[in-house]
Amino acid sequence: MNRTRPVALSPAVVGAGVGLGADHTCAVTVTGNVNCWGRDDQGQLGNGAAGDSLTPGPVGEVTDAVQVVASDGFTCARSGDGSAWCWGDNQYGQLGNGTNIDQRSPVVPRVSGVADLALGSDHACAALVEGSVRCWGRNERGQLARSEAADVLMPTDVTRIEIGRAHV
Numbered sequence: 001m002n003r004t005r006p007v008a009l010s011p012a013v014v015g016a017g018v019g020l021g022a023d024h025t026c027a028v029t030v031t032g033n034v035n036c037w038g039r040d041d042q043g044q045l046g047n048g049a050a051g052d053s054l055t056p057g058p059v060g061e062v063t064d065a066v067q068v069v070a071s072d073g074f075t076c077a078r079s080g081d082g083s084a085w086c087w088g089d090n091q092y093g094q095l096g097n098g099t100n101i102d103q104r105s106p107v108v109p110r111v112s113g114v115a116d117l118a119l120g121s122d123h124a125c126a127a128l129v130e131g132s133v134r135c136w137g138r139n140e141r142g143q144l145a146r147s148e149a150a151d152v153l154m155p156t157d158v159t160r161i162e163i164g165r166a167h168v
Contacts, residue, residue: 021070026077027056028068034059034077042073043104044088050104061085061106071119077106082113082129092122093153094137100153109136111155126155133158 016028024038024045035056036045043050046059059077062085067078073089085106086095093100096109109124111134116127123137123144134155135144142149145158 016065017067019068019070019075021075022072024070024075026059026068026070026075028065028077032064032066032079034062034065034068036070036075042089043102044070044073044075046075046087046104046106048105059087059106067117069117069119071124072121074119074124076109076117076119076124078114078117082115084109084111084114084117084126086124089122092138092151094119094122094124096124096136096153096155098154100151109155125158 019026021044024036026034026036028034036059037053037056040050040052045053047057048060062077064079065077066080069076074086074094075088076084076086078084086109087103087106090100090102095103095107096111097107111126113129114126115129118125120143123135125133125135127133135158136152136155138151139146140149144152
């Protein structure tokens with residue numbers, strides 16, 4: 001259903017931030033939970049089930065969230081203690097859990113001490129509290145600042161950063 005006017009959401013649904021994917025939306029609640037709604041063809045709603053949702057629904061296992069970011073078919077969240085979760089499309093390893101299998105429920109990428117998360121269409125990066133950056137996922141065009149074009153299934157250190165449309 002397309003809407004031509006804004007729809008009001010209560011602070012209980014959207015409290016601390018919103019992440020916008022291609023066809024889905026997620027929000028951090030005032031209690032640190034995450035709700036998602038919209039398209040769910042690749043598990044990007046994180047509720048463990050298949051099927052689109054017109055109303056916000058909880059993402060299982062995510063607590064104490066302070067940030068949620070969304071991309072084409074996957075979503076990630078960060079907690080106040082620096083841990084992270086990702087769910088949805090994982091064709092290129094963009095969930096960072098060492099596999100390329102889609103996940104309808106949150107999984108924990110192999111990274112900790114996360115201060116900020118950012119997502120590209122098929123890759124993810126985390127700025128760490130200690131100052132470094134780690135990225136994972138699709139690297140077809142060097143998005144992960146690695147010389148080889150192979151996909152990366154787990155977070156890996158970034159040694160150089162270039163700014164651009166398909167870069168970090």
